Amino acid sequence: MKIHRPHLLKHTLNVANRVRQTASVAGLSAFRVAKGEKPDAQMLKETFEQLGTTYIKIGQFVASTPSLFPREYVEAFQDCLDQTTPLSYQYIEQVLSDELAINGQSLSDLFAHIETEPLASASIAQVHAARLYNGDEVVLKVQKPDVETIMQTDLGVLHGVTKIIELLMPSMRFASIAPIIDEIRLRMLAETDFIAEAQNIRDFQQFLAVSGNTKVIAPTVYDELTTKRVLTMSRLNGVSMINESVMRQYCDDPAQVMADTLNTWFASLMLCNSFHADLHAGNLMLLTDGRIGFLDFGIVGKLKAESWRACMGMMQALQDNDYQAMAHNMIDMEMTHGRSQVDVAALGQDLEKMMRTIMAEDKAFTSGVPSNSKEQADELNKMMLEIVAVGKRHGIHFPRDFALLTKQLLYFDRFMRTLAPDMDMFSDQRVAMIAQPV
Incomplete structure (x- = not known):
């Protein structure tokens, strides 16, 4: 096989340069530890942000996967932002x-x-x-240039530096690092394949057509101008769905827009090949014609219909304070490898104890005083972390994409505090959480 030497040389230099950059940043963090600074989750987050692309994505993966990582790291990486200085x-x-x-x-x-x-x-x-x-x-x-090379290099180096991290931070030791690295690699490299993202968009558009949904739209992909590294799409014009007064230029009722968004997303969980798992404020738009635009399908998840029904059953049981039913639904969600080994009564008792502790400690759950959107999201995230912790003690493991689903529910919670503060996602008559097959 003929080797293209200039390309090979450039690739080798890129790999060497990335290793040098990584070593430099890691060295500065090690120096901070040597000077007496505590090697905690916050330091690791700051180091990851300095390392860029791959490590920012890893930080976001940590934040959205509480079933795999220690709680203090999940919380520290909640604010790990994916923002970079534009390239020329x-x-x-x-x-x-x-x-x-x-x-x-x-x-x-x-x-x-x-x-x-x-x-x-x-x-x-x-x-x-x-x-x-x-x-x-x-x-x-x-x-961006060399993104895939940077990611592959970083993920290779990560196998080695994991051992160093485990020595510096014992709480970051995992039972087995290999499956976690593999999971990160799958998700991150999927984001670098714009052909796959184009297919995600087409799947969503087919779901809209089959379900007769005319209230929501996704960009049209120009296949002849799309490759693995370039995605060309129609431009949608509108406003971000975070400002109620601006939205009223193009709709009469922002709360109804929120309900339509939720209904579309909930239906996609059961009727589409995948669900959009990254609908934050930058990826949702109210168009000037009143329709809702779903943007950026780089991160999607898949969840079996029965798992979603069990998830909704768990949420309803939580609302009803029925902790035995909550325990049964957790097991039905395919969270466990050996359901017959789970003591359902004991699990229900632990869930009840956990919720009573949260309500006793957190006045926002009981005072009725409205808090801001970040506090509300933090409360929900805290509760989910506690549920995960209780489940772990009973040998329960969440489905692969449950964390993506939970993260999206947190995004919706933030939207609702702005656009529909009186709407309850789980009981509002305008919201249909379980879609009926078409």
């Missing part, structure tokens, strides 16, 4: 040329105009607005 258009243009300008074509043959200033920039990709010659307004999601 020169770098982005090179990726666009490499991916799209083939068979003698140039970018100017494909696009009438490309905005050089990005609309957004995150660790994996940068988004630019563009216009086609037929007049279509589009957005280009462009993977």
Whole structure:
């Protein structure tokens, strides 16, 4: 097999440079420890943010996977933000040329105009607005140079540095690190495959069509201008769903918009090939025509219909203070490897004890005084962490994508505090949490 030597040399240099950068940041953290600073979860979070792309994603994985990681690390990484300084258009243009300008074509043959200033920039990709010659307004999601090389290098190095982390921070020792690294690799590398993301969008659009949903829309993918590293989609125009007064320019009732969003997402859990697992404020939009736009399908999850029904049963049992029913639904959710070995009565008693402790400690649960959205989200997250901890003691393990589902419910909780403070997700008549097959 013929080896392309310049490419191989560049790849080798990129790997060596990334290892050097990682060693430099890790060395600074080790120096902080040597000076007497406590090597805790907060320090690890700060180190990960300095290391960039891969480690920011790992931090977010830690924050959304309480069934695998110690509680103090889950809480520390809740605020691990995926935001980066934009790259110059020169770098982005090179990726666009490499991916799209083939068979003698140039970018100017494909696009009438490309905005050089990005609309957004995150660790994996940068988004630019563009216009086609037929007049279509589009957005280009462009993977940043060498992202896949950086991730593969980081994940390889991580196997080694894990041993160092375990020595510095005993509470980070895991029963087996290999499955966790494999899970992180699967999720992160899936985000670098825009062909897969395009399929996620098509799956969602098919679900909308089959269910007759005309209230929600996803961008149209331009297949001929989409590759593994470039995703070209129609541009949706509207406003973010975090400001009620701005939304009222395009709708009469923001609370109904929230209900329509919830109904669509809940239905997708059972009727779509996958569910959108990253609908934060930046990925939901109220369009100028009143429809709701779902954006960015890079992170999706899959959950069996029976698991979702059991999840809803657990939530309803929690509302009803029926802890024995809650225990039964936890087992029905496929959380455990050996359901016959779980003492349901003891599990129910532990759940009741846990909830009474939370309510005794947290006045927000009992005072009736409204708290802000962050406090509300923190309360819900604290409760979920406690449920996970109780489950662990009884040998219960959550389904693979349960953490993604829980994280999305937290996002919705924040939206509702702004748009529909009087709406109860679990009992409002406008919200249908269990979809009926079409």
